[in-house]
Amino acid sequence: MSYVIHGATGAQGAPVVSVLAAAGKSVVALTRRADAAVAGARVRPLDYSSSSELADAYRGAEGLFVHLPAAAPGDREAYVRHIVAAVREARPARVVFSTSGSGIGAPASPPSIPVDSAAATLIAGLEASEVSYAVIAPRVFLENLLLPTVVEAVRGQGVLRYPLRADFPVSWASHQDIADVAAVLLERPDVTGTVGVGQFPAVTGPDLAEAFAARLGRDVRYEAITPAAMKESITPLLGEGAAAGVAAFYQALGALPDHAIRPEHSAQELLGVTPQSTARWLADIGF
Template sequence: MKILVFGATGSQQFHVISEAQKKGADIFAATSSEKSLEKLKQAGATPVLGDMSKAEKMMEITKGMDAVALLIPVSLANPLDGLQYAKNVIDASKKNGVKKIVWNASGWLTPEKIGIPGEDVKLDIRDHLQNSGVDFVIIEPTIYMENMMGPFCAPFVINEKKLAYPTPEAMPIGWIASRDVSAFVVEAIYNPDLKADTFQISGMDNLKGNDLAKQFSLGLGEEVSYYPMPAKEFGEMLKPFVGEAGAAGVASYYEGLQNSTEYPLKYNTNMEGILEKLPVNMTSVESWVKANKSAFVG
């Protein structure tokens, strides 16, 4: 099977390459930067240059593909451009006879638009995918464990023994490892029974802030406390990575959480049922921290 992967240079989709290799797939990884070609090649993929904003280029690189593992960049200057990026890939896939698209939506989709461009555009992408005529699966992960390796978190662990994140301590989250999400993407590609399906996935443990810090402490072998980072502080740290508009939207979202007493669900109680359709060996927070200890000890 030939699989074209988008977003493989980043942590969200990088492991799709190795997970698909386990199935014997022939993997092609798209990138808009020549600087990423060697990284993708070393990972075992055939790198292909392709800017998602160019419809004709998407027509070219989707030819001959059996499946597409789709991810829309989260760092676009205008998040609403993500819809056109998605359309270019989806429409090209349809015309070229791609059998299935599996979209990693980079989070649980909201029931309706909430005024955050990066989140609202995902609903438009979903609608276009559903109406495309291509078999599809949407994988909606909760919050990535890899987020805790970011500059707004890891330095606090190293320097202050604090696990910093902008969610209230009382808010439980089913944190999930990016490798697990990639495994779900690959399993969805290979499951012929899935043709118009959506899965909200999470980790197996629903952890409040102090519980998360406890698992972190077990993984590191030293005591770490939870620090609910103020939303504005988080937004400032995020600007260099997602731009001012993107950071403002994310900060606004977390500020709303911090001022609330009712929190959105970030844990799927039916993960066992999902794992029957998409068999994945799930990663616990403690084991993930142990595997990535070097990122948190300086």
């Protein structure tokens, strides 16, 4: 029996492959790169364009890890249709889906996911398929702090600039946190529904700056910027459309009192898995 991992060479999928391979599991790494080599896994070049090909990859799987790649909304909806059709046909023993932080809603976990979104369609499809599944719901990824425009200001000016107000608590999580939770959920069919993944208690911008300061051995202060300023800084890196999406996300967050998980829905409570602190994450990535 094998574990099938989507996006196995990407930021979320690659750590899941590593965790499972280190545990001695048989792993099938799905990637759109035909020339990819993934340590500890059998590579299967495959995208989301064919439900029959996906079903062939899913068939007989002990577990399936899914997250949706960045793409135009129409493409993402097509991916979801193919994934759901393949799950219904192949019926893997267990499916774990990461929302990749796409949910925004009231300050409670699970987060509200727009009913017309691809993520909501996928969750509804998994529910209707009657396979065993769970949803991972991170809030904001710590890796977002590694954007060149953010890191350069931290290193060069001692300023952490980010589009969240200084008193806004967030349950930050790393890609490694997602992988650790996914690996457990793939083998825990007794845990269903949505699992919030992130730091608890949630931390603010000044808390993040303090962790950077401790790592660098010098002062780092936090400065809240507007979503529009963030958009302007990242447009050359991500493109106009993607940057606008990022800005809209943080604009929506600005209307909330926090973006924190709640203990009763957390990986800490449900699985006994505690996400990294910011300081530990910075040390682990060699910042």
